[in-house]
Each structure stands twice: as C-alpha cells, then as structure tokens.
Amino acid sequence: MPSRQYATFEVADQLFGVDVAQVQEVLRFHEYTRVPLAPTSVGGLFNLRGQVIDAVDLRVQLGLPARDLSVPAMNVIVSVDDEWVSLLVDRIGEVIELDDEAFEPPPDTLAGAYRHLIIGTFKLEDRLMLALDARRAADTTVPVPAQHADEARMARSA
Amino acid sequence: MDELDDIIQEFLVESHENLDQLDRDLVALEQDPGSREMLSSIFRTIHTIKGTSGFLAFHRLETLTHAGESLLSRLRDGAQRMNPASADALLAMVDTVRTLLGSIEESGGEGDVDVEPVIAMVAACIEDPAAPAPARAAAPASKAETKAETVESVEAVEAVEPAAPEKPADPPAAKAAKSAPARAAKGPAAGADETAGQNTKRGIADSSIRVDVDLLDTLMRLVGELVLTRNQIVRGVSEISDPALVRTTQRLNLITSELQESVMKTRMQPIDHIWSKLPRVVRDLSGAMGKKVKLAMEGKETELDRSLLEAVKDPLTHLVRNAVDHGIETAAERVAKGKDPEGTLTLRAAHEGGHVIVEIKDDGAGIDVDRVAQTALDRGVVTRDQLSRMDTREIIALVFRAGFSTAKKVTNVSGRGVGMDVVKTNIEQIGGAVDVDSTLGAGTTWRLTIPLTLAIIQALTVECGAERYAIPQVGVDELVFVDGQSGQTIEHVSGAPVYRLRGKLLPLVRLDETLGLPVRNSDRDVYIAVLQADGRRFGLVVDRVLNTEEIVVKPLSGRMKDVGVYAGSTIVGDGKVALILDIPSLARRAHLAAETIERAQVDQADARPRDSHIERLLIAGIGERRVAIPLDMVTRLEEFPVQRIERVGSREVVQYRDHILPVIRLASLLGCYDVEEGETVPAVVYTERGRSVALVVQQIVDIVEDHIESRSDLDDDGLTGSAVIQQRVTELLDVRRAILAADPRFYAEMSESMVGA
Numbered sequence: 001m002p003s004r005q006y007a008t009f010e011v012a013d014q015l016f017g018v019d020v021a022q023v024q025e026v027l028r029f030h031e032y033t034r035v036p037l038a039p040t041s042v043g044g045l046f047n048l049r050g051q052v053i054d055a056v057d058l059r060v061q062l063g064l065p066a067r068d069l070s071v072p073a074m075n076v077i078v079s080v081d082d083e084w085v086s087l088l089v090d091r092i093g094e095v096i097e098l099d100d101e102a103f104e105p106p107p108d109t110l111a112g113a114y115r116h117l118i119i120g121t122f123k124l125e126d127r128l129m130l131a132l133d134a135r136r137a138a139d140t141t142v143p144v145p146a147q148h149a150d151e152a153r154m155a156r157s158a
Numbered sequence: 159m160d161e162l163d164d165i166i167q168e169f170l171v172e173s174h175e176n177l178d179q180l181d182r183d184l185v186a187l188e189q190d191p192g193s194r195e196m197l198s199s200i201f202r203t204i205h206t207i208k209g210t211s212g213f214l215a216f217h218r219l220e221t222l223t224h225a226g227e228s229l230l231s232r233l234r235d236g237a238q239r240m241n242p243a244s245a246d247a248l249l250a251m252v253d254t255v256r257t258l259l260g261s262i263e264e265s266g267g268e269g270d271v272d273v274e275p276v277i278a279m280v281a282a283c284i285e286d287p288a289a290p291a292p293a294r295a296a297a298p299a300s301k302a303e304t305k306a307e308t309v310e311s312v313e314a315v316e317a318v319e320p321a322a323p324e325k326p327a328d329p330p331a332a333k334a335a336k337s338a339p340a341r342a343a344k345g346p347a348a349g350a351d352e353t354a355g356q357n358t359k360r361g362i363a364d365s366s367i368r369v370d371v372d373l374l375d376t377l378m379r380l381v382g383e384l385v386l387t388r389n390q391i392v393r394g395v396s397e398i399s400d401p402a403l404v405r406t407t408q409r410l411n412l413i414t415s416e417l418q419e420s421v422m423k424t425r426m427q428p429i430d431h432i433w434s435k436l437p438r439v440v441r442d443l444s445g446a447m448g449k450k451v452k453l454a455m456e457g458k459e460t461e462l463d464r465s466l467l468e469a470v471k472d473p474l475t476h477l478v479r480n481a482v483d484h485g486i487e488t489a490a491e492r493v494a495k496g497k498d499p500e501g502t503l504t505l506r507a508a509h510e511g512g513h514v515i516v517e518i519k520d521d522g523a524g525i526d527v528d529r530v531a532q533t534a535l536d537r538g539v540v541t542r543d544q545l546s547r548m549d550t551r552e553i554i555a556l557v558f559r560a561g562f563s564t565a566k567k568v569t570n571v572s573g574r575g576v577g578m579d580v581v582k583t584n585i586e587q588i589g590g591a592v593d594v595d596s597t598l599g600a601g602t603t604w605r606l607t608i609p610l611t612l613a614i615i616q617a618l619t620v621e622c623g624a625e626r627y628a629i630p631q632v633g634v635d636e637l638v639f640v641d642g643q644s645g646q647t648i649e650h651v652s653g654a655p656v657y658r659l660r661g662k663l664l665p666l667v668r669l670d671e672t673l674g675l676p677v678r679n680s681d682r683d684v685y686i687a688v689l690q691a692d693g694r695r696f697g698l699v700v701d702r703v704l705n706t707e708e709i710v711v712k713p714l715s716g717r718m719k720d721v722g723v724y725a726g727s728t729i730v731g732d733g734k735v736a737l738i739l740d741i742p743s744l745a746r747r748a749h750l751a752a753e754t755i756e757r758a759q760v761d762q763a764d765a766r767p768r769d770s771h772i773e774r775l776l777i778a779g780i781g782e783r784r785v786a787i788p789l790d791m792v793t794r795l796e797e798f799p800v801q802r803i804e805r806v807g808s809r810e811v812v813q814y815r816d817h818i819l820p821v822i823r824l825a826s827l828l829g830c831y832d833v834e835e836g837e838t839v840p841a842v843v844y845t846e847r848g849r850s851v852a853l854v855v856q857q858i859v860d861i862v863e864d865h866i867e868s869r870s871d872l873d874d875d876g877l878t879g880s881a882v883i884q885q886r887v888t889e890l891l892d893v894r895r896a897i898l899a900a901d902p903r904f905y906a907e908m909s910e911s912m913v914g915a
Contacts, residue, residue, distance in 0.1 A: 033735040034625055036673035037721045045718075045727055045735040050383040052712045052727045052735050083715060140717045 002100045006122075008093030008129060009076055011058045015093060015129045017122070022078045022134050026092055029055075030072035040066055041140040043073075043088050053077065055086040056138050063113040078134045085138040096129075098122050103131070169210050170263050171366060173255075176203045180252050184245055191240035200248075201230040207255065219258045222273045225280045226251040232284060244283045250276050371464075374425050381414075381421045382614060382710035386729050388414040389707070393731045422610065426461035429507045429516070432471045433458060436478055440503060443482045450489050450500040451482055457507035462514045466608055469588045470516070473581040477518045477604050478503065480578075485522035485602050495599070497521070509610075513590075513632070516606040525596035527553050537562060547793055549845060554594055558582040586742055589615055589630050589725075591690070607632060617709045617738065619730060620687065621702040623675035626736040628709055628728055633741040635688040635695065637703055642682025648699070651789065651861055657686055657697055661794030661843060664688065666697045669739075672747060673723070691745040698744070707731070711738060723747060776842065777888060778855035780825050784888040785855070787842060793850070794843035795858060803839075803854075812841075812852060819843070823854045827896055828889075844893055851897055 006017030007026070032044030032055060041060040045052050055075060060066050067073060067088055075086040102122045106115055117136050122129040180203055187196050208223035226248060232238050254276045261269035388410060395407045437453050444451040462470075486492075486501035493499050506517040527550050534540045534556045545553070556562060557578045585592050589609045596602040609615055609632065616631035638659065640646050648655050648666060655666040666686065670677050678684075678701065686697040709728040718724060725740035775786040776795075796814070803812050803821055810821040821841070841852040 031734055033727075033737065035718060035721065035724075035737065036623075036625075036675055037723060038718060042717060045737075047729050047733050047735050050386060050729065052729065054715050054717060085715075141720065 003097050004100065005095055005097050006129065006131065007076065007095050009074070009089040010091040010093060011062060011089050012064055013090075015124075015127055016058075016089075016118075016132045017093075017096070017098075017129045018076070018078060018087075018132050018134050020095055022080075024077040024079055024084055026077070027075050028072050029075050029086075030069075032069045032073075034069075039140045043067060043069055046075075046086070048077070048084070048086075051084065053084055053086050055088050056140060057088045058137060059088070061113060061117060061137055061140075078138065080135045080138045087134070087137055096124075098124075098129075106130075166214060166262065166266075169214065170259055173207055173210075173259055175368070176207070177252055177256055177259075179203070181249070184248055184252065187240055188242065188245050194234060194236075197230065197234040197240075201227065201234050204230060216258070216262065216268055218268045218271065218273045219255065219262075222251060222254055222258070222277060225277045229280050229283055238285045247276075247280045247283045251280055369424070371425075374421075377421050378425065381418050384414055385418055385614065385708065386710055389731045390733055418614070422463070422614075423461070425463050425465075427464050427467055428459045428461050429467065429514070430455075430458040432467055432474060433505060433507075436475070436505070439475060439478060440482055443479060444486075447483065448488055449482065449486055451486055452500050452502045454502060454504045455506075456504065460507035460509060460514060462608060462610060466588055466610075469584060470590075470606065470608060473584045473592075473606070474516065474518070476581055477606075478505070481518055481520040481522065481602070481604075485520035485524075487523050491523075514608045514610060516608065517603055518606075519601065519603040521601040524598040524600055524602055525554050525557070525594070526598055530554060530556055534559070534562065547845070549793075554596055557594065558592065586691070589632055591632050614708055614710050616706060617728070618687065618706050619704040619709075619736065620669075620685070620698075620700040621704060622669045622673070622700045623678075625675075626704065626730060626734070627669070627700075628730075628736050628738045629687060629689070629698070629741065630725070630738065631706060633689050633691055635690050638686040638688060638697070640682065640684050640686060642680070648681040648684075649861065655681075655699070658795060659688065659697070661796045663789075663792070663794075664695065664697045666699050667744065668699045670699075670701075672744060689741050689745070691741040694745060696745060709736075709738070775888075775890075776861050777859040778824070778840075778842065779857035779859050780828060780855055783828065784859065785824060785828070785891050786888045787853070787891045787893060789861060792842055793845040796841045796843055796852065797838045798841050798852070798854075799838050800836075814843075814850070814852070817850070819850050819852045821852045821854055822897060824891070824896070825854075825856065844897070853893075853896070 005020040007020050007023045008015055008017040010016070027048075029046055032046050034044050035042050039060075041057050043055040043057040043060075043066070045054060047053075053075075055073075057067050069088075073088045074090070074092050076089055076092070077084055077086045079085075102124075103120050104123065105120050106118055107121065110118070114130070117133055118130045119133050120131050122131060180200060183196055183200050187193060187200070190196070204223050204226050208220055208227055211217075211219035211223065229244060229248065233240055233244065238244075254271065254273055258268055258271050258273070261267065261271055392407055392411060395403055433455055436455075440451055440453045481503050486503065487495070487497075489499040492501065502521050504517070504519040506515075506519065508515050531545055531548075531553050534553070535542060535545060539556055539559045539562055540548075548556075558581075559579060562578065582592050585606055585608070591607045593605040593607070594602065595605070617628040618631055618634050618637075619626055619628050621627075638657070640648060640657070648657055650656070651663070655668065656663045657666055658664075664686075668677065669675075681699075685700050685703045687700060687703065688695060688697050707730075709730070711726040712728055714724060714726055718727070723740055723743045724737045725743075726738045727735050728738055730736045776789050776792055778785050778787060798812050798814075798821075803810050805811075806818075810823070811818045812821050813819070839854050840856070840858045841854045842858070844851050844853060
C-alpha cells in the first residue's frame with residue numbers, strides 16, 4: 001500500500017504535517033532579526049550557517065496572534081521553490097508514516113486560513129493531522145483570509 | 159603594436175577553442191549529415207576565422223578558410239550532402255588551420271606551411287563546377303573518383319603536417335577518416351609539448367581558461383562566508399588574550415583578505431573593455447556635429463567587477479555623448495573664446511578607497527547655472543522658493559532630476575530629457591554615486607563612484623530600536639552626534655524634524671519612525687547620519703553608530719524585497735542578521751511622508767477661510783519689535799562675534815567661509831536704535847544663487863508655522879505687513895526689499911556676476 005512520511009508539528013494545539021522530503025531540518029533558534037514594515041507573518045530573519053533564512057510565523061498565517069520571538073522558537077525549515085524558508089511552530093512531533101488511504105480532502109466546513117493552507121486531513125488513531133501546503137504556508141504576500149475565532153475552533157475540531 | 163599583439167592573442171585563444179569544437183562538430187556531423195544547425199555553426203566559425211585572418215593579413219589562412227567556407231556553404235544550403243570525403247577534407251582543413259595558428263603563435267607569421275594541397279582537396283569535394291572556385295580550381299570530382307581523391311588528399315594532409323611525429327604507411331582510404339582526426343589531435347599537442355620543453359613558455363591556449371561565471375559567483379559567495387567567519391573569529395579572539403591564537407588569527411585575517419582579493423580579481427576586467435568603443439562614438443558624433451574632439455584616456459587598465467562593468471556601460475556612453483553634444487563647443491565658438499579649436503574629452507579611471515572613480519571631463523562650455531535654474535523652474539522640477547534656498551552645486555545637481563534637459567533643441571543624440579536621471583538611477587542601483595562639477599566657460603567634470611564589487615561593500619552599522627542596520631558607506635557624508643549636554647537639539651518645523659548643521663537646516667528622517675518602530679521620546683544623545691540620495695541631503699536619526707566594516711551583501715528573498723526599504727541583508731560580526739537600508743528608497747519614503755504632512759496642511763487650510771495661508775516663519779527680535787522672516791528664504795543661522803564684523807566703506811561685512819558676506823543690520827534698517835549687543839550677534843544668512851547676505855538681528859526667538867489671518871499692510875521699506883503671531887504683533891519682512899534697501903547693488907552685482915562668470 002502506498003504510504004508517505006510526514007514530519008509533524010503543532011501550532012495552537014493542532015497537529016500539522018508536511019512531506020518529509022520537503023523538510024531540510026528542524027531546529028530551535030532564538031536570535032531573530034525583525035524586519036520592520038514587512039507583513040506580520042514574517043517573524044524575522046536568522047543566520048543558518050551563513051545563509052540568511054526568512055522565518056514565517058505560522059500562527060499569523062493561520063489567522064492567530066503573532067508569536068513572541070523573544071523566547072526561542074522551533075523552526076521547521078522547508079524548501080520551497082529552491083529557497084529555504086523556516087516555518088515557526090509551537091512544538092515538534094514525530095515523523096510518521098501514513099497510508100495514502102488515511103487521506104481525506106479538507107472537510108467542507110473548514111474555512112478561512114486553514115482551508116487555504118492545507119491539502120487534506122489524515123485520520124490518526126487519536127487525533128487528526130492536517131497536511132500543510134508548504135508553499136502556501138510560506139507565502140506571505142497573500143493576505144491571511146479573514147478568520148473568526150469560532151471558525152478556528154471549528155477547524156481544530158474538524 | 160601592443161594593441162595588435164593583443165588582438166592576435168585574443169584571436170588565437172578564440173580560434174583554438176573554436177577548432178576544438180569544430181573537430182567534435184565535424185565528427186558529429188558525419189553521424190547526422192543533414193543537421194543544418196550544426197553546419198551553420200561550423201560555417202560561422204570558419205567564417206569568423208576567415209574574416210579575422212583577412213583583417214590581420216594572414217593570407218594563407220584566409221585563402222584556406224575561404225576554400226572551406228565555399229564547401230560548407232554548399233553543404234549548409236543543401237546543394238550537396240555531407241559525405242566522408244567532404245568530412246575528411248574539412249577535417250584536413252581544420253588541421254591545417256591549426257598548424258597555421260601554431261606557427262603564428264610561435265613566430266608571429268604563417269611560416270612555411272603549405273596550404274595548397276588542402277585547398278585542392280577541399281575544392282575537389284565541391285560537386286558543382288559552377289560554384290565559385292576556391293583559390294585554385296580543381297577538377298570536378300565525380301563520385302567514382304572521390305575515393306581515389308581522398309587517398310591522395312590524406313597524403314597531402316600529412317605533407318603539410320610538420321608537427322606529426324611519425325609518418326604512418328599509406329593508410330587505406332577506409333581508415334583515413336579515423337586516423338586523420340586522431341593525428342590531428344596529437345599533432346598540435348605534441349607541438350605544444352615541444353615548445354613547453356624548449357622555453358617553458360606556456361602556449362596561449364594553455365595559459366588561460368574560460369570559467370563559467372556561475373562558478374566564479376559560487377567562489378565569491380564562499381569567500382564572502384569566509385570573510386564573515388573571519389570577522390567573527392577576530393572579534394572572538396580579541397576577547398581572549400592568547401598570543402598564539404592572536405597570531406594565528408592575524409594570519410587567517412591576512413590570508414582571507416588576500417583570498418578575497420584574488421577571487422575578486424577573477425571577476426575583474428579592465429575598464430578598457432567598455433572604453434574601447436568610445437573613440438568611435440566620439441569620432442562619429444563630433445564629426446556629425448562639426449566639432450573637433452580629442453579623446454584622452456587615463457587608467458584604461460583599472461579593473462572592476464564584470465557585472466558592474468556591464469552596468470556602467472550605458473551611463474558612461476551617455477555621459478560621453480552628452481559631453482560631446484552639449485559640453486564641447488564647435489571649433490568656431492571655441493576659437494572665438496580663445497580656446498584651442500579642438501576640444502578635449504578626458505576619461506580617467508582610478509581606484510580610490512575601495513571604489514573605482516571614473517571621471518568624464520570636458521573643456522567645453524560648462525553648465526550655465528542660471529539656465530539650469532530657469533529650466534528647472536519652467537519644467538516645474540523645483541519651485542521658486544526651493545530654488546532660492548539652493549546653492550550653486552545643488553542647482554547644478556538639478557540636471558539629475560527626472561524630466562530635465564537644458565538642450566536648446568532636441569538633437570538625435572541627447573537632449574530628450576531622459577538621460578541624466580537614468581544615469582543617476584543606474585549608478586545608484588549598483589551602490590554607486592554620480593557627481594558633477596562645472597565651471598562656466600571652462601568645462602564640466604562628471605564623476606562616477608563605483609563600488610569594486612557588488613558582493614562586498616563598505617557599510618556603516620547603526621543601531622535603532624535594539625536592531626542593527628547597515629547603511630552603504632557610499633551614501634554617507636558625515637556623522638553628527640547630538641549632544642544633549644551641550645544643548646544641541648533637534649528642532650521642529652511644523653512637526654517635521656530639522657537639525658541646524660553648521661547653520662543650515664538639514665531635514666531629518668527618523669529611522670525608528672520610518673520603520674514603524676516604537677519612537678523614542680528623547681531627542682538627546684542621538685546620532686545623525688548625513689546621507690545623500692537623489693540629489694538631496696538629509697539626516698537619518700539613529701540611536702547609536704557602531705562602526706564601519708566590510709559586509710557581504712546577501713540578496714533578499716522575494717517577500718523581503720516587497721517591503722521596499724531594504725537593499726539586502728548581511729551577517730554581522732556576532733553572527734546576527736542585519737538589514738541593509740536602501741537609502742534612495744528611504745529618502746523617497748520620507749519625502750512621501752513630508753508630502754503627506756503638506757497635504758494634510760493643505761486640507762486643513764482648505765477648511766479655513768480662503769484668504770489665509772500657512773507660512774513657516776522665523777521670528778527674530780529686534781529691540782521690542784518682532785520680525786518674521788519666511789523660513790523658505792533662510793539658508794543658515796549663524797552667530798558672529800561682534801569684532802569680526804568689519805567695515806568696507808559705508809558697508810559692514812563679515813568674513814565667512816572664505817567669502818565676504820555683506821552684513822545688514824535689521825535694527826538700523828527698521829529704524830530701531832541699536833540696543834546693547836553681547837559679544838556675538840545672531841544672524842540670518844540668506845542665500846540666493848550663490849550670493850549670500852547676513853541679516854543681523856538681536857535675537858532669534860522661534861520658528862513657527864503660522865496661519866496668518868490678521869494682516870495689515872505697512873508702507874515701511876522692507877516690510878510686507880504685520881500679523882499677530884503668538885499673540886504678538888509681528889512685522890513680516892520682505893527679505894528682497896530689505897536687502898535692496900540696505901544694498902541696492904546686491905541683485906545688480908549678482909546678475910553681473912552670473913553673466914560674467
């Protein structure tokens with residue numbers, strides 16, 4: 001049965017996953033350089049072994065308040081269009097292997113930013129994992145769709 | 159002769175490369191005889207060699223390649239098909255070309271290489287007797303004869319191959335195609351080895367290689383990383399006092415610098431690459447305009463990064479054309495002025511403090527400041543008020559503004575109002591700067607300051623709101639520390655911050671405010687970086703100035719570029735990322751902000767009665783009276799020691815910045831009795847078109863922005879009326895009339911001096 005490996009992480013208690021092939025590395029970092037006037041979803045820049053990496057705040061991308069970057073944050077560094085981008089997340093999970101069969105398209109009830117950023121859902125034993133579209137998640141030029149708090153809740157319970 | 163040698167060298171290098179490619183192409187062509195594309199490519203190569211050899215007077219080479227070309231053109235046009243015989247003939251031709259090139263390289267001449275047999279062989283392959291016959295017409299070859307001819311020809315090839323180490327026994331025709339190229343590959347190589355053994359001189363083809371620019375870019379990037387790491391180590395080691403480590407670090411420092419320099423050199427090309435086309439440009443242009451222009455070049459060998467060279471090419475050409483078109487006068491005009499009828503245009507390039515300076519200097523008419531001012535007014539580039547505050551240099555710099563051109567008539571060369579602003583934009587885009595200096599009647603000098611490379615720049619690092627920013631050094635004029643202790647402050651003119659820099663008002667841009675950071679409350683103990691962009695000077699207010707260092711510019715990702723105020727990012731000594739500020743964008747952004755303020759004011763004013771208007775006024779006290787001077791008229795505020803005011807005839811003057819400044823005492827002008835003076839007197843310096851006058855007042859009270867409602871007309875000399883400002887009746891000074899009242903010749907002399915200069 002065809003299956004795929006996902007690197008998982010949590011943002012606002014929701015489990016997300018991206019295809020492991022897209023993930024370059026995962027690291028905890030704390031010295032971000034703020035970029036004034038940039039969209040709020042740009043958390044900052046940091047130096048990864050001589051390379052300047054943009055850190056995109058997934059919380060903002062999901063329509064939530066921005067992360068406090070004065071404390072160390074977890075970075076999931078993904079490769080999007082030959083460029084490395086860091087996605088700032090709350091917690092890192094395991095790498096899990098999932099059967100394509102467990103995949104379902106996003107539920108119709110899912111709205112706003114979540115719907116924009118995810119490809120589909122995977123039913124795990126005890127919870128759901130949302131498969132993230134890394135390219136869209138890293139795209140800060142698209143304004144985050146309006147999202148109400150209850151919609152966000154709905155997305156989490158979806 | 160040197161130049162010719164250079165051309166021959168280049169020709170040899172290029173031809174060697176082309177021939178290697180030809181060998182491969184010809185063999186490949188045999189597999190795919192119908193490939194028009196490949197035939198065209200081969201044809202072009204041979205054609206190039208033929209053309210150049212004709213130009214360099216290598217006649218045998220020319221005749222030989224001409225023969226090859228004839229055959230190739232038939233093959234290319236489909237007049238006949240490629241067959242083994244033609245391939246052999248062509249390969250033989252390539253070999254002979256190679257032999258000839260070898261001889262040229264060694265002795266500078268074609269030596270005694272015999273080309274006739276190969277020419278005959280190639281001619282034999284041409285199936286159509288009507289075709290233009292090569293040097294010596296050969297009997298048309300029938301298909302039956304082809305084979306025999308080939309054998310003969312192969313022997314002929316051998317005969318002309320002096321470098322061939324051994325002569326094999328007559329090979330069967332079938333083998334010929336294989337062995338000929340094999341030997342061809344061996345022949346020149348053996349020759350080269352011999353040469354190397356004899357006098358250790360490397361052959362031209364061996365002493366230089368072509369390298370992919372991408373590879374050089376990668377090298378450059380890696381060296382950039384190394385520079386950063388070096389900076390970090392140097393910083394770290396300075397905190398530890400281990401002599402051995404310090405020594406090693408110094409060595410690392412040195413090696414890194416040398417490596418950086420060497421790698422940068424690989425990308426360097428002499429500026430002559432772009433200059434070499436200019437003599438022709440100047441010749442044609444001056445000829446077309448009936449002018450005589452001598453072009454002098456100094457510092458041709460000055461090198462700069464190839465990408466920069468490319469970027470400088472167009473601006474430079476434009477400046478040269480402009481100098482010939484507008485700068486240098488016609489021979490008749492020059493003679494009338496007592497100049498040499500032949501004008502001189504001098505290009506000068508030199509390295510100077512980490513930059514390359516390129517000067518374009520002409521001894522022509524110079525820039526007429528008056529006309530520039532008038533044109534700028536006519537075209538709406540500046541307002542009269544703005545103009546009145548400008549000094550000569552600033553007025554000349556107006557030529558860089560968009561939509562400006564002083565050409566009396568539009569010529570097909572320049573003068574369409576596009577150009578100087580484009581020149582400026584292009585040069586600023588690569589982190590450079592353009593300056594112009596001109597003396598009416600004596601000539602104009604344009605000065606380009608270009609960074610050596612794009613990847614590593616000198617930058618000033620500053621701190622603002624707990625973050626560090628880098629400012630490219632090229633735009634930084636000076637640094638000012640606003641010392642709260644000594645009472646220096648930042649002042650505000652209708653909400654816009656300004657600083658009195660040596661008496662002149664410098665508009666300020668607060669970095670924190672512009673970047674939307676929390677704005678600090680205190681204006682004390684801040685630094686002002688005086689910057690130059692888009693022909694404007696402004697001060698950037700930052701919290702702290704850290705240092706100047708070489709930084710490696712990292713390109714921004716798309717999402718950061720959109721922000722618009724950053725030119726890139728860099729990694730500073732402690733490993734943190736710092737953003738590089740884009741000064742022109744910052745200036746534009748700040749300018750935009752200023753416009754917004756003005757617009758807001760206009761809106762406010764619109765809401766009020768029509769007849770009132772807003773003015774920024776400098777309030778001066780004279781005895782008990784208050785006089786308001788429009789701030790637009792004021793260029794500087796000075797304090798002069800009383801004893802420095804001297805008398806010349808009936809007038810008072812003061813020596814000021816190498817000039818004699820007429821002094822006008824407003825008190826006596828307005829009929830006040832001189833109130834007692836301190837040791838110094840405050841003065842308002844008013845400048846118009848390079849001429850200044852000092853208006854001595856008793857006291858400078860304030861700068862206010864007022865919206866004047868109650869105003870009464872006065873008939874006093876030098877006053878336009880009075881108004882209530884800050885609950886006090888204040889007289890409004892008409893500066894021009896005041897000056898005229900005190901010194902009727904001020905404007906007269908000024909116009910004289912404009913004419914006479």
